[in-house]
Amino acid sequence: MPSYKAPVEDVLFLLNDVFGFHRYDNLRGFSDASPDVMEAVLNEGAKLAETVLAPLNAVGDREGCIRHPDGSVTTPKGFKAAYDAYAGGGWMGLSMPEAYGGQALPHTLNTAIQEFASGANLALGMYPGLTQGAMAALLVHGSEEQKALYLPKMVEGAWTGTMNLTEPHCGTDLGLLKTKAVPNGDGSYSLTGTKIFISAGEHDLSENIIHLVIARIEGAPAGTKGISLFVVPKFLVNDDGSVGARNPVSCGSLEHKMGIHGNSTCVMNYDGAKGWLVGQENRGLNAMFVMMNEARLAVGVQGLGQSEVAYQNAVAYARDRLQGRSLTGAKAPEKAADPIIVHPDVRRTLMGIRAFNEAARALVLWTALQADIGHRSDDAAERQSADDHMGLMTPVVKGVLTDKGFANAVEAQQMFGGHGYIEEWGMSQFVRDARIAMIYEGANGIQAMDLIGRKLPKDGGRAMMSFLGEVQTFIKDHGEDDGMKPFVAPLQAGLNDLQGATMWFMQNAFSKPDNAGAGATDYMHLLGLVAMGYMWARIAKAALARQAEAASDAMAAKLVVGRFYMERMLPETATRLVRIKAGSETTMALSAEAF
Numbered sequence: 001m002p003s004y005k006a007p008v009e010d011v012l013f014l015l016n017d018v019f020g021f022h023r024y025d026n027l028r029g030f031s032d033a034s035p036d037v038m039e040a041v042l043n044e045g046a047k048l049a050e051t052v053l054a055p056l057n058a059v060g061d062r063e064g065c066i067r068h069p070d071g072s073v074t075t076p077k078g079f080k081a082a083y084d085a086y087a088g089g090g091w092m093g094l095s096m097p098e099a100y101g102g103q104a105l106p107h108t109l110n111t112a113i114q115e116f117a118s119g120a121n122l123a124l125g126m127y128p129g130l131t132q133g134a135m136a137a138l139l140v141h142g143s144e145e146q147k148a149l150y151l152p153k154m155v156e157g158a159w160t161g162t163m164n165l166t167e168p169h170c171g172t173d174l175g176l177l178k179t180k181a182v183p184n185g186d187g188s189y190s191l192t193g194t195k196i197f198i199s200a201g202e203h204d205l206s207e208n209i210i211h212l213v214i215a216r217i218e219g220a221p222a223g224t225k226g227i228s229l230f231v232v233p234k235f236l237v238n239d240d241g242s243v244g245a246r247n248p249v250s251c252g253s254l255e256h257k258m259g260i261h262g263n264s265t266c267v268m269n270y271d272g273a274k275g276w277l278v279g280q281e282n283r284g285l286n287a288m289f290v291m292m293n294e295a296r297l298a299v300g301v302q303g304l305g306q307s308e309v310a311y312q313n314a315v316a317y318a319r320d321r322l323q324g325r326s327l328t329g330a331k332a333p334e335k336a337a338d339p340i341i342v343h344p345d346v347r348r349t350l351m352g353i354r355a356f357n358e359a360a361r362a363l364v365l366w367t368a369l370q371a372d373i374g375h376r377s378d379d380a381a382e383r384q385s386a387d388d389h390m391g392l393m394t395p396v397v398k399g400v401l402t403d404k405g406f407a408n409a410v411e412a413q414q415m416f417g418g419h420g421y422i423e424e425w426g427m428s429q430f431v432r433d434a435r436i437a438m439i440y441e442g443a444n445g446i447q448a449m450d451l452i453g454r455k456l457p458k459d460g461g462r463a464m465m466s467f468l469g470e471v472q473t474f475i476k477d478h479g480e481d482d483g484m485k486p487f488v489a490p491l492q493a494g495l496n497d498l499q500g501a502t503m504w505f506m507q508n509a510f511s512k513p514d515n516a517g518a519g520a521t522d523y524m525h526l527l528g529l530v531a532m533g534y535m536w537a538r539i540a541k542a543a544l545a546r547q548a549e550a551a552s553d554a555m556a557a558k559l560v561v562g563r564f565y566m567e568r569m570l571p572e573t574a575t576r577l578v579r580i581k582a583g584s585e586t587t588m589a590l591s592a593e594a595f
Contacts, residue, residue, distance in 0.1 A: 002313045002426035004054040006046030006116040009554070010358065012039060014365050015108070017542035024369070027376040029095070029104045038109065041094075045113040048089060049120035052082050057121040060262020061429045065203070071250040073202040073264045079124055083205040086117075087157020092128050096135060100151040107375070111368035114298055115361070118305030122433045123262030125302075127160055127200050133294040134161025134212050138231070141279035141287035149237055150210055160206040163291050164195040164213040164232075164268060179215040179270060181230060189277065191215050191232060191270045194252070197440070201266030202234075202251035208243050209234040211268070212291060213275060214284050221282065229284035230275035249273040259432030293394055295441045297367065300397035303405025304360045306434035310412035311353040313427065318346055318415055340415070348568075349415065353408045355565040358558070359532035360401050362539060367393050388463035391455050393531065399447035399521075400528030402437035409434040448520035451527070452505065464502060471495050471534050478537070483544045487537040490566040494530045497573035501526055501580045508583065518584035526576040533570045536562040 015021040015038065025031045033041070056078045063076040086092070095110040096102025110132070117125030135154050138147055153159040170176035179193025191213060195201075202209065211232045220226030236244040248271040255265040279287040322337040331338045340346050367390065374386035413420035413427040420427040438444050456464055475492050478484040501523055509516035540562045543555040 001058065002309070002430075003316070004050060004057075004120045004309045005312060006042075006049050006119070007308065007361065008039075008042045008046045010361060011042055011112045011115075011365070013542070014362050014539075015112075017546065018362060018538050019366060019369055021108070021369075024106075024373070027106070027372060029106055029376065030372075032103075033105050033109060037105075041105070041109055042112060044089070045091065045116050048085065048091070049116035052085050053117060053120035053124055056082055056124060056262070058426055058429065060121065060123045061259075061433075062261075064261035065254055065264040067202075067251060067254045067264075071202065071252070073204065073251055073254065073266070075203050075205060075264065076262050079262060080205055082121075082124060083127060083157070086128055092131060092157045093155035096151070096155050097139070100147065101155040106369075106372045108365060108368040108372055111297075111301060111364060114301045115305050115308070115364070118302040119309040120305075121262070122302055122306060123260040125305075126260065126263045127203070127205055128157070129298050130163065130200050130295075131157075131159075131161040133163060133291045133298065134210060136294045137163075137212055137229075137287055137291035138278065140290045141229070142231070143278075146231060146276065146278065149241065150231065150233075153208070153241070154210060158206060159208040159210055159233075160200060160203075161210045162198055162200055162212065163288070163295065164198055164201075164211050165288065165292075166195060166197045168194060168196050177214060177216060177227065179213065181215040181217045181228060181275065183217070184274070187276065188274050189215075189217070189230060190272045191230060191249075191275045192272055193270050195268040195270070197255065198266045198268045199260075199263055199440070201264060201268045203264045207235075208237070211249065212278065212288070213270065214288055215275075217281060224285055226282050227284040227288075228281050229278040229287040231278050232270070232273050232275035236274060247273045258435055259429065260436055292441060293390070296394050296398040296447070297364075297371075299437050299441045300399075300401040301364055302437045303402035303434065304357065304364060305405075306430050306437070307353060307360070307401075307405040307408040307412075308357050310409040310427065310430040310434075311350070311357060313425075313430075314353070314412035314415040315341075315350055317419075317425075318350060321416075346415065349411050351561060351564045352569060353411060355536075355561050355569060356404055356408060356532070358539065358561060359535045359565060360404070362535035363393070363531055364397060364401070366535065367397055385466065388459070388466055391458065392451075392463040392467060395447035395451040395455060396524060396528045396531060398441065399444040399451075399524050402434075403444055403525070404528075406431070406434040406438055444524075445521060448524040449517065451524050452509070452516045452520040456502070456505070461502075467531075468495065468499060468502075471530070474534065474537060478541065484537070484540060486563050487540045487566055490570050491530070491533045491537050494533050494570045494573040497577040498526055498530045501577050504577075504581055512584065514584035514588050518582075518587040519580035522576040522579045526573050526580070529570055529573050529576070533566065536565050 060076040066074045093102030094105050095107040098104045131154055154161055167177050181189040181191050184190055213230050213232050214227050216226050217228050232249055236247050238244045250269050252267040252269045318341040319339055321340045322335055323340045324337055326338050326342040331342045370386040370389040374383050377383050409430045413431050416425055416427055419425050475488045479488050543558045546552055546555045
């Protein structure tokens with residue numbers, strides 16, 4: 001049976017030592033997250049993940065969800081009680097405004113809790129995660145009446161939320177959608193159409209489900225310019241906030257899928273369902289992007305969560321599994337063989353996963369902190385800088401962390417040999433569950449194209465120039481520190497490769513757009529490598545400071561893992577740069593028939 005332990009100590013180290021979390025006590029809600037409160041929140045979140053969510057992970061995978069003839073859906077055994085524990089603990093509204101029943105604590109803390117939930121039980125953690133995304137969209141674009149009507153119950157966890165975008169004939173290209181909305185004459189609309197791949201579209205965890213649905217109002221312009229967003233509750237809500245009559249929206253079927261079996265992925269049929277416009281008519285994508293960006297960052301966290309839990313179980317197995325002898329002589333001579341963790345190639349694999357996990361966690365928390373600054377700072381320049389960071393790093397967090405999260409789950413499975421392919425060890429579930437994160441909320445190739453086509457040139461490249469400048473300043477400030485040289489020298493080489501790739505695109509992509517398309521994924525990963533290298537340099541700085549105060553095995557280990565990243569992983573930037581500079585000629589040379 002797989003196990004999971006939430007990385008509380010690492011999160012606390014990152015927040016306190018690396019990012020100076022309490023330097024931001026001027027931001028709304030931060031002063032309430034005192035060191036004691038922050039530690040208590042993380043420890044309680046860890047307890048929930050480890051003792052309530054994780055034991056149900058294999059159960060959910062085995063049982064899956066069941067759709068009944070009346071269209072209702074039952075989640076796996078134990079999911080309802082676990083969800084009630086999550087909601088009852090106030091976790092749904094951890095960072096939501098107090099006006100709607102939330103605790104208004106920093107989003108950064110909520111992001112850490114999301115990692116714990118994703119590592120413990122990805123399928124179950126999706127139900128509250130989707131609700132938080134829906135709440136974010138309503139909070140920004142909903143009317144005062146809509147916020148007052150829906151948010152308190154969603155914060156409470158009595159109601160959950162979804163996002164309904166994809167249709168059978170269109171995935172990423174939302175301009176092709178066919179779901180239509182007809183005004184009813186009373187301020188509401190009648191929605192008709194079919195949506196597919198709707199996570200948590202129907203279930204038995206909450207008394208109402210609040211669907212956010214994109215549709216086209218009759219007579220609206222074609223394409224994305226004619227898309228509007230609607231709030232469509234499963235049960236209509238009475239004026240007093242109580243649940244009323246059933247709305248004609250139903251689950252037509254459940255998708256039979258590779259993983260996340262414990263989450264109900266539905267085909268949703270809207271048969272004249274009553275909905276209300278969220279935000280402005282024909283401006284639905286602007287409103288939905290709030291939810292999509294929240295979801296993309298959360299999906300990146302899912303990739304990290306699966307990488308972490310797979311790593312933990314692979315390490316436990318490698319310490320116990322006896323196979324062969326160490327190349328330098330027996331390490332357990334009293335036993336028939338040595339544990340496989342003595343072998344260099346096993347260690348290479350495990351070190352690579354760990355080095356990624358710790359840097360990815362830092363990148364996630366750094367980005368979440370920028371989200372807090374963007375939403376809570378009173379300084380316009382700070383907000384703009386934070387928003388620039390979020391725009392640039394969202395596709396990187398989503399694309400790189402899920403690509404690597406899946407690859408790491410496979411690598412961790414490999415540690416088990418044939419046992420990794422057997423269901424009883426649980427490693428195959430991590431692989432199957434991790435795979436979806438590369439696909440939903442915008443497939444990773446789309447994330448790369450978004451980065452190259454929209455985020456990189458936006459505002460004259462301001463966000464990228466800011467990032468490059470920040471990293472270069474850090475290198476300059478710490479280049480003469482002997483303890484930091486193993487970190488800043490490789491970081492400089494990686495930064496040079498990133499600058500070279502950026503310049504190459506500027507010179508070669510505008511006249512030949514296929515060059516950008518052919519190199520987009522390599523560029524996304526190159527930026528991710530440098531961003532995580534920067535995280536490791538900042539981690540090393542904090543670890544060295546801790547070491548100067550008192551010797552610490554934990555800090556010494558971090559420095560070793562960080563050097564492994566710099567020596568064995570960051571140099572991949574050079575390969576990515578070579579691929580980018582190869583351009584698109586051979587990529588585009590064959591006719592479609594020649595494939």
